[in-house]
Amino acid sequence: MSIIRVDADIAQVMRAFEGFEDQIPFAVSKAINRVAVDAQKAQVAHQRAIFTVRRTAWVDKAVKVKPFATKTRLQATISIDPPGGKKRADILSKFEAAGVKRSTKAGGRLAVSESRISRSDNGGGRQKRPRDFKLVEVVPGTIYRGPGRVFMIRQPDGTGGIFKRVGKKATKKRAGAGRRLVSDIGSRMVRDANVVTLYRFTPSAKIDNRLHFEATVGGSIRATFLRHFEAELTEAIRTAKVGR
Numbered sequence: 001m002s003i004i005r006v007d008a009d010i011a012q013v014m015r016a017f018e019g020f021e022d023q024i025p026f027a028v029s030k031a032i033n034r035v036a037v038d039a040q041k042a043q044v045a046h047q048r049a050i051f052t053v054r055r056t057a058w059v060d061k062a063v064k065v066k067p068f069a070t071k072t073r074l075q076a077t078i079s080i081d082p083p084g085g086k087k088r089a090d091i092l093s094k095f096e097a098a099g100v101k102r103s104t105k106a107g108g109r110l111a112v113s114e115s116r117i118s119r120s121d122n123g124g125g126r127q128k129r130p131r132d133f134k135l136v137e138v139v140p141g142t143i144y145r146g147p148g149r150v151f152m153i154r155q156p157d158g159t160g161g162i163f164k165r166v167g168k169k170a171t172k173k174r175a176g177a178g179r180r181l182v183s184d185i186g187s188r189m190v191r192d193a194n195v196v197t198l199y200r201f202t203p204s205a206k207i208d209n210r211l212h213f214e215a216t217v218g219g220s221i222r223a224t225f226l227r228h229f230e231a232e233l234t235e236a237i238r239t240a241k242v243g244r
Contacts, residue, residue, distance in 0.1 A: 002079060002080040002089075002093050002096050002211070002213040002214070003077060003078070003079040003080075004039075004077070004078045004079070004213070004214065004217045004218065004221075005075055005076070005077050005078075006032050006035055006036055006039075006069070006075065006076045006077075006078070006221055006225075007032070007069075007074055007075040007076075022240075023236035023237065023239075023240045024233070024236065025071040025072070025074065026071045026236060027229070027232040027233045027235070027236035028069075028071075028074055028229065028232070028233075029069040029070055029071045029073075029074055030228075030232045031225065031228040031229040031231075031232040031233075032068075032069040032074060032075070032076050033065075033068045033069050033076055034224075034228040034232070035076075035220075035221050035224050035225045035228050036065045036068065036069075036076040036078055036221075037065060038220055038224045038228075039078055039216075039217040039220040039221050039224075040063050040064075040065050040078060040217075042216050042217065042219075042220040043063045043078075043213060043216050043217055043220075044059075044060050044063050046212060046216045047059055047060075047062075047063070047092070047211070048060075050210045050211075050212075051210075058082060058083060059082075059092070061082065061083055062080055062081065062082035062083070062089075062092055063078070063079075063080060064078070064079055064080075064081045065077070065078050066079070066081070078217055080092050080093050080096075080211075080213060092211060093211070093213075094207050095207060095208065095209060095210050095211035096209060096211045096212075096213050096214070097209055098206075098207060098208055098209040099206075099207050100204050100205070100206055100207065101204065101205050101206075101207050109158040109159070109201040109202060109203055110201070110202055110203070110204065110205050111129075111130050111161075111162070111199040111200075111201060112199060112200050112201075112202055112205050113198070113199055114161070114196075114197040114198060114199060114200055128198075130152075130162055130199060133146040133147075133148075133150045133152075133162060133198075134146045134147060135150070135151075135152050135162075141154070141156075142154060142155070148164065149164055149165040149166075150162065150163070150164045150198070151163055151164075151165075154201065158201060158203070159201055159202075160200075160201050161197050161198070161199050161200040161201055162197075162198045162199040163195050163196065163197055163198060164195070164196055164198055165194055165195055166194055166195070166196055167194045
């Protein structure tokens with residue numbers, strides 16, 4: 001989970017504004033909260049720009065400000081904490097620092113999404129995971145089949161993937177006619193163009209560092225804090241009741 005805390009030491013400010021000591025903590029807490037909300041909005045906008053977002057509500061809610069600052073606790077916390085708890089935070093947080101993700105099981109394989117068809121049929125909703133395809137074994141340990149023309153091939157070494165047939169279904173009369181072959185430019189291997197890869201199995205996957213949580217949130221805080229603090233302090237002094 002990525003976390004940034006915004007806090008302030010106001011001792012020097014209180015010495016400079018003698019007579020308004022009661023108002024200053026309130027002004028600072030309001031400034032911190034406004035800064036935190038601005039930083040939250042900046043990170044949400046950044047995530048929408050760098051990811052293909054289908055569940056916008058989930059991704060937006062992943063950037064939380066909690067708790068907010070109070071006049072007795074001059075600190076606010078901004079974090080990547082999506083709905084579903086800490087177990088799901090890694091869905092986004094893993095993109096903060098580049099690295100390599102490996103299977104947690106010895107000799108296991110990761111299922112890496114390769115196609116937007118692995119999303120729900122209407123293009124929204126959460127991404128389908130391999131178990132969501134309801135695959136049933138048809139060839140022991142090797143070939144599995146599920147509804148919606150989805151099938152899985154798993155080789156003895158763990159390689160393979162989950163695939164989906166697309167296009168018109170071939171009838172018995174034209175069983176051979178419906179198959180369209182193309183040549184892969186990179187490998188020159190011939191593949192069936194009517195089959196798309198939903199997931200591929202791999203021992204590891206590279207993770208890039210596109211999230212930029214610390215840079216985005218930190219930059220927003222540095223750019224807005226002074227402006228918000230000056231505005232809130234001016235308002236606090238204007239409305240202060242001196243000599244009570």
